[in-house]
Amino acid sequence: MDVINGLAHGFGVALMPVNLMWCFVGCFLGTIVGILPGLGPAATIAMLMPLTYGMGPASGIIMLAGIYYGAKYGGSTTSILLNMPGESSSVVTCLDGYQMARRGRAGAALGIAAIASFIAGSFGIFALTLVAPPIAAFALSFSSPEYFALMFLGLALVVLLSGDSLIKGLIALLIGLWLTSIGTDLFTTQSRFTFGQSSLLGGVDFMIVAIGVFAIAEVLSSIKAGEETQVLPVPKGLRNLLPSMAELKACRFAFANGSITGFIIGVLPGAGSSIASFISYGIEKAVSKHPEKFGTGIPEGVAAPEGANNADTGGALVPLLTLGIPGGGTTAILLSALVLWGVKPGPLMMQDSPDVFWGLVASLYIGNVMLLVLNLPMVPLFAQILRIPVYILHPLIFGISIIGAYSVSSNLFDIGLLAGFGLLGYVMSVLKYPVSPLILGFVLGDAMERALRQSLMMSQGELSILVSRPISAAMLVIAVLILLSPLLPRFRKLRRDAIAEEG
């Protein structure tokens, strides 16, 4: 199926009334989640995923993906009105967005954020449409050693997810590998780390880990912080939300910069939309005729990062859908959702599940339009969500988490595990251990172990099989170089600067 036919087939799926409805629900929920500080798309998708078991895989992934990219649209609202990012990817938007709002240009800032998100998001999806098929075709030649090398490469990129301590990132990754080993070894039926609990023989379900370390831990962290919020007023009426022609003209390069930078960074597993928005902001500032004005409330300072964090979505779906490698925590959850529905993301996904692959891609185009329509006129309404008292919001998150965890296998033991993982996620956040590497380790660990053992079976125990095949050897060399990169003083400085700016 070529790209045009595939896309036409995808629109046939995505335009079905039921899928349009789920796309809207996802985008709407995503926008709300993006607006609410302390509740991220990863936690929301994790909580709601068990409720999608009854849907078809195409409808389910269309809705969950809607939450993923809808949250990026919504994240800018809190950055601009509260100087507090709703999502980590909207941190940079605070710099100029909040300053614009303070000068009475909140409407224009929100409008520019929505338009940049739409343009760059559409570019990212278009690039995904073009790039995914050739990558998937290339990956068809992969066997177990190449898959092992690919997973190892994905895990090596943990150096970019590790916050300010690489050691802590690697430790979190190893904890993820350990958690995924719990249960029965499928090669030998040996039970591993089950502590005599029959409930653990089938392993720990990914959803329990994800809901615990994201949703429960986020609630505990925000209850500890106990912050009160002060929202700047949003002008009413669509006219007041539209930026002036001069502002749009000033953003021309920023739209292009955000689109291209965001997509390229998004393709790299581990990089993520926060890095994409920082880099595009840096590029925008570097090429600007008036770099000294950045941070004082100029529209380019909103357009570039907002564009980048939305174009990143299309990029992040490239490795996920064509290679089965998630680039971060949220895409890891989307991967596990696909697997639960019996869809195997990877080079064969386009052939084996065209409804899901092309339906998802087409729904991204539709969702992007929905989000633009939702976000421009309804921003004042969405801003009211910020006034929901936390004493109502937090118990609701607990309720949805309990229901989500219980829905996995109707086993109360899972709720106990959920409490344990919630505490683990909270302790990790207090001690500044990043959670994303744990999730990546958990998602990739099992498949990586399987690929390694299959490779060594093929070679009768000879490790040389991993380096004697050119693609596998190349990926392992790149992975080792990435792992060694923190030893380079220049890389260390770049990483420290990015983290300092983010903090």
Add this chain to the structure above:
Amino acid sequence: MRKYLIRDGDVISGAAIAALGVYIISVAAKWDYMSIEGPGPGFFPIWYGIAMVVLSLALIGSKYLKPAVAVEREPIDWPGFSRAFATWLGFVVCAALLKPLGFTISFALLCFFLVAYVFRRPLRVALITAVVSSIAFYLVFSVALNVSLPTGLVGF
């Protein structure tokens, strides 16, 4: 020896991770490392267990090897921690009550506890929030969406 180091979160967590690594290695050592068909169930855990021990010792070592400089530490927010811990304990108690009381009652109790004790709202507000939200959950998930919720001795 700098005594304050023993209280440092990195040292304590490093020691805990090292202990976990040793546990993983000791348990995995009892399983086949390599068999005729290839690597056994112990192969992978032994290697990540070793990596865990090495990295956690590196984390602890990095604390001791860093030159001693006067660093201003943020004061520990004990009230914040106790709020978070009380919330977690409330959740654990709710989880334990799910079997005898079911979701609707356990969740109402959790809501009441959170609103009244953690968020310090008036008892009337806590009671209304608890009752309304647990009924709303029951109606939305159990009745409208037909999602199975834990049921207790009272049947809901």
